[in-house]
Amino acid sequence: MVIAVLAAFLAAAVVMGSTAAVSRRQDKVAVVDVAWGLAFVAIALVLAVLSADLHSWLLAGLVTVWGGRLAWHIGRRSRGHGEDPRYEKMLGAPGWGAGAGTVITRVFLTQAVVAFVISAPLQVAAAYDVRWWPVVWLGVAVWAVGFWFEVVGDAQLEAYKAKPRESRPKILDTGLWGWTRHPNYFGDACVWWGLWVAGALSLGWLPGLSTVFAPAAMTFFIRNVTGAKLLEKTMSQREGWDEYAARVPLFFPRPPRS
Incomplete structure (x- = not known):
């Protein structure tokens, strides 16, 4: 169970960390919305590889279909648009104008932690029959x-x-x-x-x-x-x-x- 928990958190952190780098380069925080579904996909796939049983692979398939479609939908919808007003209001400035520490802590780290917590049923499923x-x-x-x-x-x-x-x-x-x-x-x-x-x-x-x-x-x-x-x-x-x-x-x- 401990290995499943650590693997889930690491998967969420890697996805959100990579997305933060892309976001910084584009100076657009809203790209995190595309990564939201993909973070769960990464968690589910890592847990399925660790458990190597039919149950976890079934769950990984469901999560991948859901998260992949959501990422594709949001990415296609937001293409060509600027910063999402929600993030500008949250951070007090567009893009990374509020500072790297603020953006990483309030957006990317927060979403990584939330994805990790929400994935608890997947973590438990990977550890037990x-x-x-x-x-x-x-x-x-x-x-x-x-x-x-x-x-x-x-x-x-x-x-x-x-x-x-x-x-x-x-x-x-x-x-x-x-x-x-x-x-x-x-x-x-x-x-x-x-x-x-x-x-x-x-x-x-x-x-x-x-x-x-x-x-x-x-x-x-x-x-x-x-x-x-x-x-x-x-x-x-x-x-x-x-x-x-x-x-x-x-x-x-x-x-x-x-």
């Missing part, structure tokens, strides 16, 4: 639901943005966006609950309960801190938003209301 294989497949099903919400939600948003501004609705409220105001963030949460079920809970109640903080923390942050509610501070200024928000739930989906 599966007890309940049906629970593994239940977790895979939950992961699949989350991945579907992410992929379809992102595709629907891209199709909406591709339409001329003057001919598209003020608010995207069709498809999954009529079920939840943030289908991609909800999907992200489901992915990590699925990995927790397939990874830690399948080992037994004790490993499951001791790592439940990981998907719970991921859900809390993407709903309340870095994701949905942060985005809504700007989205809520759009025309028709209040009516949309009254009909469609913030996070957990439900059938559309008329």
